Amino acid sequence: MKTEIKTKKSKSGLMAWVDERFPLSSLITNHLTEYYAPKNFNFWYFFGALALLTLVLQLITGLLLTMHYKPDAELAFGSVEYIMRDVSFGWLIRYMHSTGASLFFVVIYLHMFKALIYGSYKNPRELLWLFGVAIFLCLMGEAFFGYLLPWGQMSYWGAQVIVNLFSTVPFIGPDLSEWLRGDYLVSDATLNRFFAFHVIALPIALLGLVFVHLVALHEVGSNNPDGIEIKKNLDKKTNIPLDGIPFHPYYTVKDLIGVSVFLIVFALIVFYLPEMGGYFLEANNFIPADPLKTPAHIAPVWYFTPYYSILRAVPPIFNSQFPGVAAMGLSVIAFAFLPWLDKSKVKSIRYKGNLFKQWIALFVLSFFVLGYL
Numbered sequence: 155m156k157t158e159i160k161t162k163k164s165k166s167g168l169m170a171w172v173d174e175r176f177p178l179s180s181l182i183t184n185h186l187t188e189y190y191a192p193k194n195f196n197f198w199y200f201f202g203a204l205a206l207l208t209l210v211l212q213l214i215t216g217l218l219l220t221m222h223y224k225p226d227a228e229l230a231f232g233s234v235e236y237i238m239r240d241v242s243f244g245w246l247i248r249y250m251h252s253t254g255a256s257l258f259f260v261v262i263y264l265h266m267f268k269a270l271i272y273g274s275y276k277n278p279r280e281l282l283w284l285f286g287v288a289i290f291l292c293l294m295g296e297a298f299f300g301y302l303l304p305w306g307q308m309s310y311w312g313a314q315v316i317v318n319l320f321s322t323v324p325f326i327g328p329d330l331s332e333w334l335r336g337d338y339l340v341s342d343a344t345l346n347r348f349f350a351f352h353v354i355a356l357p358i359a360l361l362g363l364v365f366v367h368l369v370a371l372h373e374v375g376s377n378n379p380d381g382i383e384i385k386k387n388l389d390k391k392t393n394i395p396l397d398g399i400p401f402h403p404y405y406t407v408k409d410l411i412g413v414s415v416f417l418i419v420f421a422l423i424v425f426y427l428p429e430m431g432g433y434f435l436e437a438n439n440f441i442p443a444d445p446l447k448t449p450a451h452i453a454p455v456w457y458f459t460p461y462y463s464i465l466r467a468v469p470p471i472f473n474s475q476f477p478g479v480a481a482m483g484l485s486v487i488a489f490a491f492l493p494w495l496d497k498s499k500v501k502s503i504r505y506k507g508n509l510f511k512q513w514i515a516l517f518v519l520s521f522f523v524l525g526y527l
Contacts, residue, residue, distance in 0.1 A: 185372055190398030191405055192378035198268035199376075199405075200412030201261050207413055208258045209364065213357065215251040223303065225349035227342035230305035231442045249428040250420075255297060256434045257420060259457035262290060266489075271514060273501030274377040280493040282374060285367040287490045292360045294458075294486070299352040301455065302345060306439030311452050313348070314340045319465070322476040339445070381501030460524035461485055 172178050222241050224233040237244035266286070269275055275283035302313040317340065321331040336343030375385055384395040399405075429435040433456045438449050454462050461482045468478035500506050503514065 186402035186406070187400050189372060189401045190384065190395045191376050191401045192380075192382075192384050193397055193399050194378050194380060195376075195405065195408070196379055198264070198272070198379075200409065200416075201265040201268060203409040204261045204412060204416050205258070205265055206364075207416070208254055208261055209360075212251065212254045212258060215247050215254060216353070216357075218247045219251055220353055225303070225346050227305065227345050227443075230303065230345060234304050246424070249424045252435055253420065253424050253428060253430075255300070256430070256455070256457065257416075257423075258293065259297070261416075262293060263457075266290065267518075269377075270492075270517075271503040272377055272379055273381050273496070273503075275492045276496065276501050277493070278374045279370075279377060282367065282370040283493055284490060285363055285370055289360065289363045289367060290489070291486065292356055292363055296352060296356045296360065297455070297457070299348040299356065302340075302348045303352065304439055305345065305443045306436075307441045307443055307447075307449050308436045308438040308452070310340060310443035310445070311449055312454055313344065315452055316454075317344075319475065319479050322474055322479050324476065327476075377501065379502060379504060381505070456525060459527075460521050463524040463527045466527075 169179060173180075219237065222233060222237050222244065224230055234248070237248055239245075241247075269283065269286070298316065302309045317331050317334050319331075320334060321327040323330060332338065334344070334347065335341070336347045375383070378384070382397070384397040387396050388394065389396055423430065423434075429437075436455075453459065464485050465475075465478040465482040468481045471477050498506065498510075503511060
């Protein structure tokens with residue numbers, strides 16, 4: 155009788171009403187309180203949660219900016235100035251969005267690096283990794299299309315250079331670049347297309363990819379610094395991983411530490427170094443776009459510079475820049491093939507030989523050198 159009364163109480167109230175119509179309790183149970191994660195997560199495992207946090211910040215600040223932004227070549231630069239000077243806390247929203255874009259890539263690069271050193275792309279997480287690579291490509295597109303929207307000098311000429319690169323693709327290049335521009339040169343039509351991609355198309359794709367990425371993660375389980383599958387060692391009675399602990403409350407509380415530190419750093423940058431010496435916001439982008447005046451030095455934002463350096467390093471063949479474009483594209487697409495290129499059965503860098511560690515060190519060094527160049 156007591157058990158029956160207790161059951162009825164647990165199923166009464168608002169939660170019971172919701173559960174009859176939507177599986178809220180089971181979602182919380184399956185993905186938080188009874189989702190078992192490895193016990194040995196370390197510092198590197200903060201960045202998944204931070205990526206989600208940054209995505210939410212970007213969506214909120216982007217929505218607020220869209221309320222005042224004008225996607226018109228004659229009005230775009232002025233609308234950004236209006237946001238900065240006349241909209242209540244507009245300067246804060248704009249700086250949060252621009253800072254968030256750069257910190258998003260910092261977090262994503264570190265999240266991907268964690269996956270590289272701990273072998274999180276290997277069996278059974280190949281599809282999880284592919285979803286992650288797709289998210290990365292989507293973020294690159296989102297950043298590229300959003301870069302033109304302030305309609306400053308660097309935005310305009312950066313878009314001009316990058317869109318022209320698409321024209322080097324054999325057979326379809328000229329038509330592809332013209333379709334992206336919507337015109338024969340970067341103009342009002344280009345701005346409208348980029349705005350549509352940045353505000354509607356890519357965010358929808360990004361949210362969908364993040365969703366399937368999380369579903370895949372919870373299906374195969376999280377990797378860990380030792381590269382050991384906790385699902386292979388289950389308690390015979392409860393079928394619970396012996397080397398796992400519930401994600402909530404253990405890791406939700408732990409993630410709060412990482413989130414707190416991140417928000418402090420984020421706030422310090424937004425309030426004291428929003429331009430970050432020209433790395434986050436270039437000086438030329440505070441000048442209205444002028445199609446008749448080319449800046450002395452055209453370069454992408456810091457998170458694109460390693461790929462741009464690869465493009466510049468490859469010489470043209472038969473007066474075509476396509477080999478450089480292909481090398482730049484391959485440097486990104488190559489990540490998708492890692493699960494099949496890495497034949498080693500050992501996942502974690504902790505148990506791999508010195509050669510792998512040297513290759514990782516060389517990869518990191520190359521990334522920074524290319525970023526500097």
